[in-house]
Amino acid sequence: MQNLEKETAFASKYLSQIAKKAEIKFNEHLPPSTDVPKNLHEAMRYSMFAGGKRLRPGLAYAAFELFGGKDESIWYATSALEMLHTFSLIHDDLPCIDNDDYRRGKETAHKKFGEGTAVLAGDALCILAFELIAQTEKNKPIQTLAKALGSYGMIGGEITDIECEGKKVDLATVDYIHYHKTAALIEASLMIGAQMADASEKDVLTVQRFGKAIGLAFQVVDDILDIVSTTEELGKDAGSDEEKGKATYPAVIGLEASRQKAFDLYKEAIAVLKELPGDTSVLQSIAAFIITRVN
Amino acid sequence: MQNLEKETAFASKYLSQIAKKAEIKFNEHLPPSTDVPKNLHEAMRYSMFAGGKRLRPGLAYAAFELFGGKDESIWYATSALEMLHTFSLIHDDLPCIDNDDYRRGKETAHKKFGEGTAVLAGDALCILAFELIAQTEKNKPIQTLAKALGSYGMIGGEITDIECEGKKVDLATVDYIHYHKTAALIEASLMIGAQMADASEKDVLTVQRFGKAIGLAFQVVDDILDIVSTTEELGKDAGSDEEKGKATYPAVIGLEASRQKAFDLYKEAIAVLKELPGDTSVLQSIAAFIITRVN
Numbered sequence: 369m370q371n372l373e374k375e376t377a378f379a380s381k382y383l384s385q386i387a388k389k390a391e392i393k394f395n396e397h398l399p400p401s402t403d404v405p406k407n408l409h410e411a412m413r414y415s416m417f418a419g420g421k422r423l424r425p426g427l428a429y430a431a432f433e434l435f436g437g438k439d440e441s442i443w444y445a446t447s448a449l450e451m452l453h454t455f456s457l458i459h460d461d462l463p464c465i466d467n468d469d470y471r472r473g474k475e476t477a478h479k480k481f482g483e484g485t486a487v488l489a490g491d492a493l494c495i496l497a498f499e500l501i502a503q504t505e506k507n508k509p510i511q512t513l514a515k516a517l518g519s520y521g522m523i524g525g526e527i528t529d530i531e532c533e534g535k536k537v538d539l540a541t542v543d544y545i546h547y548h549k550t551a552a553l554i555e556a557s558l559m560i561g562a563q564m565a566d567a568s569e570k571d572v573l574t575v576q577r578f579g580k581a582i583g584l585a586f587q588v589v590d591d592i593l594d595i596v597s598t599t600e601e602l603g604k605d606a607g608s609d610e611e612k613g614k615a616t617y618p619a620v621i622g623l624e625a626s627r628q629k630a631f632d633l634y635k636e637a638i639a640v641l642k643e644l645p646g647d648t649s650v651l652q653s654i655a656a657f658i659i660t661r662v663n
Numbered sequence: 664m665q666n667l668e669k670e671t672a673f674a675s676k677y678l679s680q681i682a683k684k685a686e687i688k689f690n691e692h693l694p695p696s697t698d699v700p701k702n703l704h705e706a707m708r709y710s711m712f713a714g715g716k717r718l719r720p721g722l723a724y725a726a727f728e729l730f731g732g733k734d735e736s737i738w739y740a741t742s743a744l745e746m747l748h749t750f751s752l753i754h755d756d757l758p759c760i761d762n763d764d765y766r767r768g769k770e771t772a773h774k775k776f777g778e779g780t781a782v783l784a785g786d787a788l789c790i791l792a793f794e795l796i797a798q799t800e801k802n803k804p805i806q807t808l809a810k811a812l813g814s815y816g817m818i819g820g821e822i823t824d825i826e827c828e829g830k831k832v833d834l835a836t837v838d839y840i841h842y843h844k845t846a847a848l849i850e851a852s853l854m855i856g857a858q859m860a861d862a863s864e865k866d867v868l869t870v871q872r873f874g875k876a877i878g879l880a881f882q883v884v885d886d887i888l889d890i891v892s893t894t895e896e897l898g899k900d901a902g903s904d905e906e907k908g909k910a911t912y913p914a915v916i917g918l919e920a921s922r923q924k925a926f927d928l929y930k931e932a933i934a935v936l937k938e939l940p941g942d943t944s945v946l947q948s949i950a951a952f953i954i955t956r957v958n
Contacts, residue, residue, distance in 0.1 A: 404819070404823075405814065405822045405826070408814050408818065408819065459782055459783070464782060465783075483759035484822075485822060487760065487782060488760075488821055488822050491754060491818050492813050492819075494786065495789070495809050495812045498793045498805060499806060499813060507797050518790040518794060519707065520698075523703070523787045523790065524700050524787075527700045527702065527703045528700050531700070
């Protein structure tokens with residue numbers, strides 16, 4: 369366990385460094401809130417700068433570095449990924465979906481700016497993400513992103529998540545929801561980083577498998593934290609999964625088996641890394657970070 | 664006026680022909696509703712097949728033909744355009760935005776499938792549109808689309824439209840709203856058709872000016888129809904603009920001046936066509952169709 373802690377500390381530092389640079393780019397890529405329509409631009413910026421680990425940009429950058437990527441175009445991808453993640457959070461938090469008023473200790477977009485503005489701010493972030501990624505003049509990342517996000521990806525996971533609320537679900541359904549809702553975009557972040565560095569198709573598929581494992585682990589840990597943490601620690605309502613009757617791992621297999629599941633996924637992820645060329649220590653440390661994180 | 668009627672009839676036939684082929688492609692490009700998540704896919708299909716003139720696919724195809732485009736890739740663009748238009752309608756109709764229960768004589772998506780599903784079906788259509796357009800392996804159309812749609816385009820128009828409800832606005836504001844909310848995507852449809860046929864940058868900018876004029880004309884006519892038509896003719900609540908206190912041309916300059924405005928924009932559009940090479944009679948007829956349409 370001591371090793372895990374050391375790696376987590378390393379990943380934490382790495383992610384902070386990437387986040388710092390990525391956030392400078394978010395600021396450049398987002399419309400200034402002095403531009404019309406001001407309220408919309410303010411809402412977009414509010415949600416993008418409401419905190420967060422910037423995990424997806426960090427993963428994209430780590431994969432980009434691993435495959436020898438050097439140019440500045442990766443920052444279009446990191447901005448696009450965080451915008452797409454934020455878009456999904458804004459829409460997920462809406463009263464007609466998850467109805468969450470707080471996230472990361474701050475009011476959610478619809479609570480602060482009204483529902484209509486929140487819907488449109490999410491839309492605008494999604495569209496801007498595609499505009500930015502198109503500026504890299506590579507088509508593969510756009511297709512990777514769109515597949516990860518669409519009705520066979522993240523959006524598919526979100527709707528199934530709502531539809532299963534309050535229902536008794538089996539493990540296959542929880543797997544489906546978690547893979548689509550969370551792992552798909554984490555997977556895509558790594559793939560895009562690799563694609564931007566012109567990694568081989570084979571290597572892109574390998575980082576995808578790594579991403580799937582840590583993406584699922586991430587969501588299992590999220591499920592566990594919702595139970596064992598306080599609202600202050602989470603920055604959002606603790607225990608809300610159970611209250612809403614959400615399909616989670618702990619609800620289906622119990623807390624201890626969920627912890628084991630997260631650790632198994634971590635080991636699976638580490639095993640996949642052995643198939644990749646070069647120094648994969650950063651990715652390995654991020655995997656450790658994910659299973660030991662306390663948000 | 665007789666000439667206008669003849670041209671309108673011609674355009675009507677042309678648009679129907681393109682719509683027929685475009686709809687076959689929509690069906691191919693949309694996920695089957697037998698695929699999980701079924702409810703989401705059903706909602707996407709319901710809204711895509713709820714009728715409509717398929718004006719944007721028709722315009723894209725006409726521009727594509729004008730510049731000698733021949734290959735099948737244009738049908739990715741026509742599907743993408745109609746999906747983006749549908750995405751905007753679904754979100755616009757939401758209770759938190761325009762709160763419309765009927766469109767084209769049918770229940771709107773949120774009324775039929777619930778609000779959460781409607782938000783996500785709109786999102787999924789938007790994302791799928793970018794996936795399809797990326798399959799053309801051209802980057803310019805993606806950037807054209809994203810710019811036309813984002814916070815400086817359609818979404819910017821939509822939010823300003825909501826924010827101005829019930830307020831006294833000036834002509835410049837109505838121009839801003841109508842250009843962004845409606846004309847931007849019509850303009851982009853023509854530009855993308857031209858870009859897909861590898862038209863010169865100069866010609867793309869010329870069709871853009873044509874698109875801006877007919878796009879604005881389209882929205883002015885829409886404003887007029889909302890006043891002079893019955894609910895049956897419109898397929899949605901007639902008189903709803905006035906009821907909601909919407910910023911429209913008739914509200915600001917009166918009905919007669921609005922009719923004149925639409926006709927002036929038509930003449931402007933026709934004048935722009937003279938700058939284009941080749942036979943522009945199809946585009947000319949569509950301009951006539953737009954100002955004489957009764958929906």
